Amino acid sequence: MKINxxxxxxxxxLLTVSCADLDTAPEGxxxxxxxxxxxxxxxxxxxxxxxxxxxxxFSVYQNVASTHDxxxxxxxxxxxxxxxxxxxxxxxxxxxxxxxxxxxxxxYTARTTRVIWTTLYNQIYSANSVISIIDAETKDSKLQFYxxxxxxxxxxxxFNLAQCYQFTxxxxxxAPCVPLILNTNAEEAASQGIARNTVKDVYARIKQDLDxxxxxxxxxxxSRPDKRYVSLDVAYGLRAxxxxxxxxxxxxxxxxxxxxxxxKSKPASIEDVSKPTFKxxxxxxxxxGVLIAETDRVVxxxxxxxxxxxxxxxxxxxxxxxxxxxxxSLYDEIPASDIRKGWFLGPDKxxxxxxxxxxxxxxxxxxxxxxxxVKFAPYGDEINTGTNANDIxxxxxxxMYLILAEAQAMGGNPSAGKATLEGFVQxxxxxxxxxxxxxxxxVQNAVWMQRRIELWGEGQSxxxxxxxxxxxxxxxxxxxxxxxxxxxxxxxIEDNVADEREAIELVKSxxxxxxxxxxxxxxxxxxxxxxxxxxxxxxxDNNLNIPTLEPVNN
Numbered sequence: 001m002k003i004n005x006x007x008x009x010x011x012x013x014l015l016t017v018s019c020a021d022l023d024t025a026p027e028g029x030x031x032x033x034x035x036x037x038x039x040x041x042x043x044x045x046x047x048x049x050x051x052x053x054x055x056x057x058f059s060v061y062q063n064v065a066s067t068h069d070x071x072x073x074x075x076x077x078x079x080x081x082x083x084x085x086x087x088x089x090x091x092x093x094x095x096x097x098x099x100x101x102x103x104x105x106x107x108y109t110a111r112t113t114r115v116i117w118t119t120l121y122n123q124i125y126s127a128n129s130v131i132s133i134i135d136a137e138t139k140d141s142k143l144q145f146y147x148x149x150x151x152x153x154x155x156x157x158x159f160n161l162a163q164c165y166q167f168t169x170x171x172x173x174x175a176p177c178v179p180l181i182l183n184t185n186a187e188e189a190a191s192q193g194i195a196r197n198t199v200k201d202v203y204a205r206i207k208q209d210l211d212x213x214x215x216x217x218x219x220x221x222x223s224r225p226d227k228r229y230v231s232l233d234v235a236y237g238l239r240a241x242x243x244x245x246x247x248x249x250x251x252x253x254x255x256x257x258x259x260x261x262x263x264k265s266k267p268a269s270i271e272d273v274s275k276p277t278f279k280x281x282x283x284x285x286x287x288x289g290v291l292i293a294e295t296d297r298v299v300x301x302x303x304x305x306x307x308x309x310x311x312x313x314x315x316x317x318x319x320x321x322x323x324x325x326x327x328x329s330l331y332d333e334i335p336a337s338d339i340r341k342g343w344f345l346g347p348d349k350x351x352x353x354x355x356x357x358x359x360x361x362x363x364x365x366x367x368x369x370x371x372x373x374v375k376f377a378p379y380g381d382e383i384n385t386g387t388n389a390n391d392i393x394x395x396x397x398x399x400m401y402l403i404l405a406e407a408q409a410m411g412g413n414p415s416a417g418k419a420t421l422e423g424f425v426q427x428x429x430x431x432x433x434x435x436x437x438x439x440x441x442x443v444q445n446a447v448w449m450q451r452r453i454e455l456w457g458e459g460q461s462x463x464x465x466x467x468x469x470x471x472x473x474x475x476x477x478x479x480x481x482x483x484x485x486x487x488x489x490x491x492x493i494e495d496n497v498a499d500e501r502e503a504i505e506l507v508k509s510x511x512x513x514x515x516x517x518x519x520x521x522x523x524x525x526x527x528x529x530x531x532x533x534x535x536x537x538x539x540x541d542n543n544l545n546i547p548t549l550e551p552v553n554n
Contacts, residue, residue, distance in 0.1 A: 040133050044142035050130050051146045054153050055228040057123045058290040059392070061297035061304060064118045065111050068317075069096035071298045073123075074290060074306035074392045076116050076160070077459025079105070084461040085477050086452050088325040088371070090485045095322035097309065101489040103521045106546050108528040116164055117527050120157040124181065127154040132183035136212075141221045145229075148216035152230040152238060155209035159242055162202045164524050165543065168467045169246045173200040176541065178526075179534070180205055193536035203246060210239040227281045228291045233263035237287060237395050240403045245467045249411030256404040263287055265397040267428045270339050275353050276313060276377035281391035287400075290392035299389045307379065307388035310457060312368055313358060314378035315386040325371040329478030330452060338430035340453050343375035358383060371482065373457060398428070398454055402447050409443035417443045425450060444468075466522065475552045490551040493521055520544040 040047050059072040069075055081087040082100030091098040099105035105112035130150035134143050158178070162169075166177045179194035180202060188194070197205075217232040224231050230238075236259035243252035268277070268285040281289040292298070298305040308316025310324050318324055326344045334341040342353030347370045350359060354374060361383050362368040379389045401424040409417025418435045421443065425433040435446045451464055465472060472493040479486040525543045 041135060041138065041140060041143065044140050044146065047130060047133065047143070047146050050126070051149050051229075054123065054126045054130065054150060055291070057119075057126055058228075058394075059292060059296060059298055060119070060122075061301060063122065064115045067096065067111065068304045069111070069309070070115050071305050072119060072290075073394075074459075075309075076119060077392070078306065078309055079112050079115070080164075080459055080462040081457060083472070084465055085472060085474060086327045086330050086456060086461050088327055088479065088482060088486065089322060090483075091488065092321050094317045094320055096317065097322075103491070103493075103546060103549055106521060106524045108525040108531065108542060108545075110525075113524045114527045114529070116524065117161070117530065120161050121181070124154050124157045127151070127157070128181070128183040128186065141219075144216040144220040145222040145224075148213040148220070148235070149230055151209040151216070152213040152235050155206045155213070155242075156238060158202055158206050158209075159238070159245075162199065162206070163245070163463050163466060165526060166199055166523060168469065169199055169203055173198065175199050177202040179536075193534040195536040196541060203242065206242055207239070210235060210242065214239065226291060227286055227289050230288065231263075233259045233265070233397075234288045234395055236262065237400055237403075240400065240407075244403055244407060245463075247410070249407045253404055253407035253411055256400045256407060259287070259400045260397065260404070263397055263400075267398050267401070267424070268396075269428060273429075274339050274342065275355075276358065276374050276381075278375060278393060279377045279379060279390040281393075285396045285398060286391075286393055287397055288393075288395040290394060292389045292391050294387060294389045296389070299387065302386055302388070305388045306392055307376070307390045310373070311376055311378060311388070311390070312362055312366060312372050312374055313376075313383055314388055315384050316388060319366045319368075319384075323366075323368055323372045324457065325369065325482070326373060326456060327478050328371055328482050329476075331371055332478075333449065334453055335430060335432070337432045338425075338453075340375075340429055343373060343456070345370055345372045345374060347371075369483075375457060393458055396455075396458075398424070399451075399460075402451050402454065406444050406447040409440045409447070412440075414438060414440045414443045417447070421447055421450065429454070472522070488551055491549055492552050493549075521546050521549060 057072065059074065062070045063072065064070050069079070079097055079100050082089065082097045083103065089095050089098060089101060091101070099110070099112060104110070107113070127150040130146060131154070134147045136147070138144060138147065161178045166172060166175050175198065176196035177199045178196060179189070180197045181189050181194055185194065213230065214232065214235045217235055236255045240252050240255035240259060243255060265287045266284050268283065272284070277283065281291050302308070303316050307314050309318055309322065311318050312323065331341070331344055342351045345351050345362065345368060349363060349368065349370050351374050354362070358374070362372065362374065365384065376390070378385050379387050401420060405417045405421035405424070408420055415438070418438065422433060422435055435443060437443060437446060448464060448468060452461065455461070472491060474490050475492045480490045520543065523543055525545065526537070531537050531539055531542055
């Protein structure tokens, strides 16, 4: 198993040298794993560098491919958003993520699937190395904190892998998901390979890791140094995300409320978001984020970073033609009274949220078209800066209110969900907001609309489409209406059981060109390098090959 063999060698090395001075005894001989565990227990600070290393892997320069769309987890966020309804771009030379718009990056040799697979598994491997040298029953407060970090991040990575490589949990519990590689089976993975575990098995491990992380964080007296690290509220929030996908509504509501109650983060006010922002991990509403330094390689590269590909007010790919725009249909559905409408340029290419200097820049220098995002501020609020050192949000407390509202509604109390949703939006985004509907499904759809607006560009829209089984219908959501270039991406991929079965049978029979109904185009194929090197996988174990998609009414 090629990737896993690489991991095993790295894993063995990490066990030997990942913690400072743990690899050798005073006389120079190599210590055993048991001796190292004893050293760690006696001096917990020895493992801190390895834990910091796990967080640093969220932002890694060209770790998988020597291309400008490979800069760690933020590149995955942007790639996934490009596969949905609401983040719009065009196929120009400056757009490194255009492959996602027409679903040609899901094949087993595609770069995107390699970046997703390898980035997340690399981080899992680093987490496993920490988990292996800390006693699960430790009573040391620092070690409890460090172990919780590794467990929570491993759960986060497997949760993302599960949603990329198989359909959503409910109804697919017994379907093949991804191989579960843990600290306990690394040698087996290297020598014999690992088969795909079921969706049920992968989610059970995710839940167990998060349960264990919560218990450790509840017990520890150590506080996180900064928001790079998982705190108790973040662990509750991660568990709430998982429970929402699993449709465990009561648990999701409980954990979302626990996250809100235990968090020091508070929703950003209307005033806070009435200008470009979302750039600094210290912002009051951020629970968890990727901390970026000016000296990081992704920053010194100039343009191989998330702000370069996303930002409209800084220098980078997005400012010179690869603009990131909101779907015009979604923009039209945002009321004028909602402060978030100003997160995007209107049809007249202006936003009331911009200063005169900012407006002049997007109009005259960047020449941004209508619907371009101005949600994300440039680093240091410096217009046209080439120092793209923005921090990246992984979780904001606003999401917890939206999870709570949906879980309450779908869990049997739609009136409570409606009240939660209205209270949140009226207080923090639009004082005149109302939910027009009273059934659980109507409230759920109202929450989805708020998620589409609030979390736009933060890497969650694709996962929402998958868990809600919305499909990807760009025909009725305005893509082709924006300009002629969008007609090439005018797909209608329906997500229902009948179409899924139909598509599978057509692909098996060799008639794979299912216009508008290629449900299997919604999930990624496992990279070919993994299939070839993993003795427990064959090409027949992979997800179905992607049929050729034809735009509708092109």
